[in-house]
Amino acid sequence: MFSGATDRSVRVWHVERGLELLNLTAWTDYYKVSDVAISSDGRTLIATGNELVKIWDSRRPSDEMSVERDAVSLLHFMQRHRKTRADVIKSIQTDRTIRESVRKRALQLAPALKQRLNEFPDDG
Numbered sequence: 001m002f003s004g005a006t007d008r009s010v011r012v013w014h015v016e017r018g019l020e021l022l023n024l025t026a027w028t029d030y031y032k033v034s035d036v037a038i039s040s041d042g043r044t045l046i047a048t049g050n051e052l053v054k055i056w057d058s059r060r061p062s063d064e065m066s067v068e069r070d071a072v073s074l075l076h077f078m079q080r081h082r083k084t085r086a087d088v089i090k091s092i093q094t095d096r097t098i099r100e101s102v103r104k105r106a107l108q109l110a111p112a113l114k115q116r117l118n119e120f121p122d123d124g
Contacts, residue, residue: 001015002036002038003036004026004034004035004036004049008025008032008049009024009033010025012045021068022065022069023068024056024062024064024068025064031049031050032049032050034048034050035048035049036048044057063101067099067105068105070105071102071105071106071109072109074106075088075106075110078091078092085110088110089110093107
């Protein structure tokens with residue numbers, strides 16, 4: 001499922017789990033996203049608002065989509081190793097092999113995943 005918001009974002013959701021998969025910025029101006037559409041073949045995502053149009057091609061991920069995908073993959077990898085949320089955050093903060101943009105996004109997502117899905121065991 002896709003949603004558009006007044007914060008200029010387009011979000012891609014996993015409906016069954018209530019999980020935000022991607023959070024894309026449609027444009028940097030102050031205009032809100034008024035409509036979101038996906039092409040019939042599922043390859044193109046389109047956002048509109050205030051006579052502006054943004055198009056994402058899923059066959060060639062944008063840098064923003066790649067960072068989001070990598071951050072989510074990183075969190076899922078760490079989750080499979082059953083680390084606590086504190087361990088996950090510390091590992092992300094200290095591992096210098098993680099691209100800075102992916103590190104930043106993963107650190108933003110880590111607390112929200114616990115709140116929404118209880119995927120990480122309790123700290124301590």
